[in-house]
Amino acid sequence: MKRMLILTAGLLLSLTAHAQLTLEECISKAKTHYPEVAQYDLIDASEQYNLEAASRGWIPQITLSGQATWQNAVARFPDQLKGMLEAQGMDIPGIAQDQYKVAVDVSQTIWDGGVSAAQKKVVAAEAAEQRLSNDVSIYALQDRISGLFFGILLLDQNYEALVSRKELLDANLSRLEALRREGAALASDLDLIRVEQLSLGQQMEQNRSSRDNYASMLSIFMGEDVGDRYLVKPQQVIVPTGVNNRPELQLLDAKIAGLDARKALLDASVTPKINIFAQGYYGNPGLDMFQAMTSRDWTWNAYMGVRMQWNVNALFNRKADLRHLETTRGMLANQREIFSFNSSLQATQQTGEIQRIESALQSDEEIVRLRGRIRQTAESQREKGVIDTATLLQRITEESLAVTARNAHEIELLKAMYDLKIQVNQ
Numbered sequence: 085m086k087r088m089l090i091l092t093a094g095l096l097l098s099l100t101a102h103a104q105l106t107l108e109e110c111i112s113k114a115k116t117h118y119p120e121v122a123q124y125d126l127i128d129a130s131e132q133y134n135l136e137a138a139s140r141g142w143i144p145q146i147t148l149s150g151q152a153t154w155q156n157a158v159a160r161f162p163d164q165l166k167g168m169l170e171a172q173g174m175d176i177p178g179i180a181q182d183q184y185k186v187a188v189d190v191s192q193t194i195w196d197g198g199v200s201a202a203q204k205k206v207v208a209a210e211a212a213e214q215r216l217s218n219d220v221s222i223y224a225l226q227d228r229i230s231g232l233f234f235g236i237l238l239l240d241q242n243y244e245a246l247v248s249r250k251e252l253l254d255a256n257l258s259r260l261e262a263l264r265r266e267g268a269a270l271a272s273d274l275d276l277i278r279v280e281q282l283s284l285g286q287q288m289e290q291n292r293s294s295r296d297n298y299a300s301m302l303s304i305f306m307g308e309d310v311g312d313r314y315l316v317k318p319q320q321v322i323v324p325t326g327v328n329n330r331p332e333l334q335l336l337d338a339k340i341a342g343l344d345a346r347k348a349l350l351d352a353s354v355t356p357k358i359n360i361f362a363q364g365y366y367g368n369p370g371l372d373m374f375q376a377m378t379s380r381d382w383t384w385n386a387y388m389g390v391r392m393q394w395n396v397n398a399l400f401n402r403k404a405d406l407r408h409l410e411t412t413r414g415m416l417a418n419q420r421e422i423f424s425f426n427s428s429l430q431a432t433q434q435t436g437e438i439q440r441i442e443s444a445l446q447s448d449e450e451i452v453r454l455r456g457r458i459r460q461t462a463e464s465q466r467e468k469g470v471i472d473t474a475t476l477l478q479r480i481t482e483e484s485l486a487v488t489a490r491n492a493h494e495i496e497l498l499k500a501m502y503d504l505k506i507q508v509n510q
Contacts, residue, residue, distance in 0.1 A: 091178065104375070107233050107314045107502065110306060114229050115222055121315055123218045131418035135281050138203035141196055147189040154182050156436050179376050187365030191391075196369055197355030201347045209342035216335040225333045226506050232302045234499040239295040249484040252459070253281050256476065259467060274475040279476055295357060315353030321501050328507040336420040343413050350405050354398045363389035406445040433506040441497040448490035455483035 115121065158179040257277045263269035273496065299310040369376030369384035462479035465471045 088094070104314050104316050105310065106292075107230065108320050109319050110302065111226050111229050113307065114225055114305040116491065117305065119223060120218060120221050124215065125212045127211055127218070131207060131493050134207040135209075136206055137202055137364070138207060141200045142193055144316070145189075145191045148187075149189065150184070150186045152184050156181070159377070161377065168398060176213060176378055177380065179373070180380055183367070184382070185365050185367035187363055187367070189363045190432060191359065191361040193357065193359045195356075196352075197357055198352040199357075201348065202352040206342070207340065209345040210490055213335065213338045213342055216331055216338050218366065219256040220329040220335055223509070227503070229302070230499065230502055230506060232298050233315060234495050234502075235297055236298045236302070237263070237317060237498075238492060238495040239291055240315065240491065240510075241495065243288065243291045243295070243489055244476040245484055245487045245491060246284060248292060248487070249480065250281070250284055250288070252480050252483075253277055253284065256463060256466075259463075260473065261377075263467065264496050268469060270475075273370060276473045276477060278479075312382075318498055318502065320498065321505055323501065323504045323508060327510070328424065328431075330423075330507075331429075331509065332423055333420060336416055336423070340413060340416050340420075343409050343416070347409055348408070350402060350409070353395070354402055356392050356394040357389065358392050360388070362386065423484065428479065431504060431507050434500060434507055438500045441493055441500055445490070445493045448486070448493055452486045452490050455479075455486040459483045473510055492506050 157180055160178045161176055221379070257274065260269045260273050260277060264271065264274060299312075303310045365385050366382055368380060368382045370381070371385045371387065375383070457484070459479045462471060462476045466473065466476045
């Protein structure tokens with residue numbers, strides 16, 4: 085029996101825990117389910133491909149080619165020398181005007197001026213920028229989830245206030261029915277209570293409908309049904325405003341770092357490049373021009389060497405390109421400064437809002453307590469016939485509104501604190 089009780093208690097605790105949702109869980113699940121999360125894998129795959137492409141500059145380049153040409157003039161022996169050789173029985177047809185070649189070219193870079201390394205840095209910088217841009221989009225999701233979460237919390241607390249108000253109405257209706265039987269209350273008094281109950285029922289129905297709508301939207305973001313799951317009220321947090329970890333700032337820093345990588349690539353692009361090369365071909369004429377003059381047979385040929393290439397045109401554009409990079413850097417630095425200023429201003433405003441709500445909450449509890457006493461006095465006075473039912477209903481409504489205002493301030497304070505937390509990305 086004892087074991088059964090332990091198992092039952094454990095099951096109930098497990099179900100209760102499963103039925104609860106915290107703000108952090110909602111945000112985490114929404115981030116995981118958000119379609120833009122798939123972009124990270126695509127960015128990783130693109131970065132890997134581009135890094136491999138940048139490394140291909142060091143792979144030997146092999147080219148197969150074939151050509152057939154006709155020339156209007158070719159190298160020939162002088163007529164006197166050709167006559168002398170023919171007189172000795174040597175046939176000198178000369179190089180043919182139609183020429184053919186099937187070749188294999190091989191080239192290997194031995195110094196690229198740092199272009200490959202600079203390209204890899206540019207690729208890494210662009211991938212980091214894309215990831216942070218994605219972070220900014222997903223970061224904005226937190227504010228939407230927070231709004232829905234606290235909206236549901238406020239509706240739940242208001243519903244509890246409506247339930248308490250209904251219980252008060254039910255209790256007062258029972259007392260008035262007793263007074264009616266004793267002739268101390270009119271039928272119209274009962275009707276006032278019943279009208280108030282019907283109006284309250286409509287408010288409760290509207291509350292549940294609004295909660296269902298909020299829960300449906302939150303379910304779409306999270307990818308799972310929220311339904312009637314209990315949302316855990318977050319704890320109050322104190323957020324330091326001296327540090328700003330917003331992904332927008334990190335994105336601007338990444339863009340500035342990307343400009344540094346592009347400048348390094350620009351510097352590397354104006355340096356000479358050195359490679360070794362070789363070509364082997366089968367064709368006519370061959371490299372031996374004398375043999376090609378005496379025979380039209382195809383021959384095997386090969387040669388190799390070292391080549392230096394320098395794109396001098398890049399030097400003429402370098403100054404303008406550097407000026408463009410510096411201008412862009414200045415614009416990004418200015419954007420960063422503006423964003424930091426606006427974020428600091430918003431954080432200050434949010435801190436002031438938190439202080440305002442805290443000040444309002446200090447008197448809310450006392451207002452609720454006093455409204456409760458006034459309502460209790462009114463109930464006693466109504467039983468004694470000192471006041472009418474309409475006045476009693478007004479006192480009940482005033483107490484309910486005070487509770488609703490307190491609840492709103494409690495949720496408003498929590499939301500303001502978490503908005504500030506999101507604002508500085510703490």
